[in-house]
Amino acid sequence: MRQDMGTxxxxxxxxxxRRRKSIxxxxxxxxxxxxxxxxLLMCGDKNYSLGPVIRAIMGEDIKGVTYxxxxxxxxxxxxxxxxxISFGIAGNTFQKIMRNPLxxxxxxxxxSGASAVAVFxxxxxxxxxxxxxxxxxxxxxxxxxxxxxxxxRKGFSVNRMILTGIGLQAMLQAVINFVxxxxxxxxxxxxxxxxxxxLNGVRMKDVxxxxxIMLAAIIVLLALTRELSILCLGDxxxxxxxxxxxxxxxxxxxxxxxxxxxxxAVTGPLAxxxxxxxxxxxxxxxxxxxxxxxAGMIGGVIVLFSETVGQFAFATRYPVxxxxxIIGAPYLIYLLGKMNSKSA
Numbered sequence: 026m027r028q029d030m031g032t033x034x035x036x037x038x039x040x041x042x043r044r045r046k047s048i049x050x051x052x053x054x055x056x057x058x059x060x061x062x063x064x065l066l067m068c069g070d071k072n073y074s075l076g077p078v079i080r081a082i083m084g085e086d087i088k089g090v091t092y093x094x095x096x097x098x099x100x101x102x103x104x105x106x107x108x109x110i111s112f113g114i115a116g117n118t119f120q121k122i123m124r125n126p127l128x129x130x131x132x133x134x135x136x137s138g139a140s141a142v143a144v145f146x147x148x149x150x151x152x153x154x155x156x157x158x159x160x161x162x163x164x165x166x167x168x169x170x171x172x173x174x175x176x177x178r179k180g181f182s183v184n185r186m187i188l189t190g191i192g193l194q195a196m197l198q199a200v201i202n203f204v205x206x207x208x209x210x211x212x213x214x215x216x217x218x219x220x221x222x223x224l225n226g227v228r229m230k231d232v233x234x235x236x237x238i239m240l241a242a243i244i245v246l247l248a249l250t251r252e253l254s255i256l257c258l259g260d261x262x263x264x265x266x267x268x269x270x271x272x273x274x275x276x277x278x279x280x281x282x283x284x285x286x287x288x289x290a291v292t293g294p295l296a297x298x299x300x301x302x303x304x305x306x307x308x309x310x311x312x313x314x315x316x317x318x319x320a321g322m323i324g325g326v327i328v329l330f331s332e333t334v335g336q337f338a339f340a341t342r343y344p345v346x347x348x349x350x351i352i353g354a355p356y357l358i359y360l361l362g363k364m365n366s367k368s369a
Contacts, residue, residue, distance in 0.1 A: 061329035113324020116299025133190025138168030165286025222346020297353020
């Protein structure tokens with residue numbers, strides 16, 4: 026009995042150590058995020074010191090500063106953070122369900138579904154504004170429904186779902202290229218700007234509408250954190266524990282899809298954020314947790330870091346999606362090399 030109590034004590038200490046490590050890492054990520062947020066609030070076409078920026082945020086009317094900070098920079102920081110969190114949690118959820126670090130929404134065609142509908146709406150139907158955003162979100166959800174339906178024929182198959190998503194992603198990318206080639210040069214510039222993934226032009230009204238969708242989806246995903254961890258253990262364990270696997274998996278997938286499609290509808294597809302966040306979170310945590318919150322925070326840091334680099338590191342300003350894509354390319358090569366070395 027004394028031995029059992031000793032074992033329980035070791036287990037409890039291990040649990041508390043993992044929890045403490047998780048909290049410390051989250052706080053470090055929060056500090057890094059805050060540093061980039063402050064830089065983006067202070068710097069732009071005209072730089073301001075921290076004091077006037079804080080006073081403008083608190084509501085004081087300061088000539089030049091108030092408009093720049095409250096109308097342009099705060100929405101950029103908030104939307105960038107929300108987009109990073111959404112892509113990070115969505116990508117981590119997909120990767121955990123599929124038990125494959127390559128199975129992110131942008132690789133599996135969810136982002137391409139939203140992008141294809143948005144491009145068609147802008148360039149063929151000549152729509153704009155919130156209508157395009159709603160249709161883009163519906164496109165992402167529709168593609169996810171099709172992938173899920175195909176993958177569940179004769180029983181759910183992770184490999185079938187990944188391959189179906191990759192196939193649809195290639196087809197949808199071809200559709201996007203075809204539409205761009207067949208429309209006028211004037212329309213192409215708007216579509217390409219959106220497809221590159223950008224925070225330019227976002228406003229506070231986008232924060233409110235996007236925030237509601239994001240909050241609802243994140244609540245669902247975080248409520249199913251325990252179930253997501255169980256799904257990571259394989260196909261047999263959830264059944265042995267009496268879990269309604271099909272229902273839980275569908276809720277997780279659609280929650281992640283709403284996050285991904287809703288974000289894409291506002292900012293365009295921010296390449297590689299969903300793909301990178303989950304594996305980075307798993308590597309720095311190394312505690313066996315689902316890591317959804319940490320993946321989301323890493324996504325927020327990646328987006329604000331990329332926006333900072335894109336705005337200030339070069340003579341020409343680049344959209345945030347261009348920088349995230351540049352960062353993601355070598356990471357993909359690294360991940361593929363690591364997977365090949367393990368299978369060798």
